[in-house]
Amino acid sequence: MGLIECSSGSPNKNDGLRSDILTLQWPPGVIPSQLPNFETEARRLRYQALGKACNEANIPSLLLGHHRADNKETAIMRLIEGYGGEGLRAISTESDIPNCEGIYGAYQSGGRAYITTQNESAKALFAKHGRAEDMLAPIREYRKQGFEFGGVRIYRPLLTFSKRDLQKTLKDGNVPWVEDHTNGDPTISIRNAIRFLIGNKSLPMALSGPSRGLETVAENVRQKSRWRDERADNLFQALDIVSFDARAGSLEVRIPIPTELNRKMGHSQTIEQEHIGARLVRLLLQLVSPHDQISLQSLETATKRMFLEADEALPGHNAKDRPATSFTAAGVHCERIGVSIADPGLKFNKSNEYTWRLSRQPYQQNLPEPECPIPPTYPSLYNPKSKKQWQITYPEPPWHLWDGRYWIQIINCTAKPLNIRPLTEDRLIRLKARIKAEDHENTKAPAILHKLLKEAAPGLSRFTLPVIVDDEDNVLVLPTLGFEVEGLTIEWRVRYRRVVFPDNIKREAVKALPEKELQHVKQPIITSHH
DSSP states (O other): OEEEEEOOSSOOTTTTEEEEEOOOOOOTTOOGGGOTTHHHHHHHHHHHHHHHHHHHTTOOEEEOOOOHHHHHHHHHHHHHTTOOGGGGOOOOSEEEOTTOTTOTTTSSOBOOSOOOOSSHHHHHHHHHHOSHHHHHHHHHHHHHTTBOOBOOEEEOTTTTSOHHHHHHHHHHTTOOOOOOGGGGOTTSOHHHHHHHHHHTTOSOHHHHSTTOHHHHHHHHHHHHHHHHHHHHHHHHHTSEEEEEETTTTEEEEEEESSOTTSSOOOHHHHHHHHHHHHHHHHHHHTTTOSOSOOOGGGGHHHHIIIIITGGGGSTTSOGGGSOOSEEEETTEEEEEEEEEOSOTTOTTOTTOEEEEEEEEOOOOTTSOOOOEEEOOOOOEEEOSSOSSEEEEEOOOOOEEEETTTEEEEEEEOSSSOEEEEEOOHHHHHHHHHHHHHHOTTOOOHHHHHHHHHHHHSOGGGGGGSEEEEOTTOOEEEEGGGTEEOTTOOEEEEEEEOOOOOOTTOOGGGEEOOOOOOOOOBOOOOEEOOO
């Protein structure tokens, strides 16, 4: 697998292009060709290798060479696998790099100074500033609020070109065509088998004829999906975000009654309402959910409760016919906490609205709790200027993605391993007893903890907060609240994962995570007398 880096430096014999060969690291004892899901595993390792390489080389954008034939092969594969509807859409021309969840710098993180121009606010920002250094100001502000941003984006600029056209272009430019020799082996993977059938004209005319019927279907589905995405985003931009508390990952949002999603329409329009509504629900859930991928098919009930049946909760409806006031979806607990009625006599008054609260669903007792072991961080001695004073330094610790929501970085200066786990009732009881017993100087630590929990994580939502615990499962730090016990020998900082808010969100609506930086270099502790 190759990675080509574009350089803006002085050109060399390769016209400024430097190529690297990346080797996939399979687990010990695994024979790739014998895996039943070889193609899926190879794809996962391939993207992870590319993501790590891009992060190390500070490359935010990755261009892939997929062409028109790849679109056809993908569409046929999806037919074989039983997909229909939007499952048959063409390959995306742009997306976050897949299969890199939890890899800092590759997966929606790393904070590189680029801004995508996917929405109007970003386009306006670029038009206003024009220079990368001027655009850093809003990015720094975003980071100050405790959110991650960035990550590797992939682009496929050659999807509209046929393989023959690309080969001819290279030939005209005196550039050799290079192809993986395993692509011609139909026994390795389903894609290779499909490629073999296409090359030998063994597919039915409807799938391989000059009309490119299947490719047209796939492209039409992609365009339809994109139109629905845009409609949902327009509705999302109009929502009123009352508050987003990054400390617990909770959201309060006002939703007007009605929206275009709950007006009575014909059958075909109702189907579109369902598709657009599911996308709108997904945009809201993605602010809180621990899941990277949220299936639209799984949101049918959530869409009806939050939007399609919204008018049925207004006065005048039978109580037994009203939709439930709470439900869970994609690991998120959704609760309707208020209905504001400007004029009860007008069912569709524009000032009527719901307020919904979205928070992380409490962990199920029959499932293992999310955790992240943190081994001790070993220091080294550093002599910056003279031989008389030495300093202890620690290497940059890795970022860990906990529960799909929080990036946490820890320097563990203890001799024993630590862990990141959720706060539980038992852990909280033992923490309260400890800080009460150790509060000799009357620092009011118990009262401070009580206030923080009441404000940021009321009720059961507090039991979704991450805590750093020692090897005996004692809580040392509640990082998202900025609360820690006295006498710690660890350093930490935390950020919320990358999220996309409506453009009109007010700054005061966002409750930020605590600002904290690691002190990598300690004070001099060794003095030399030589």
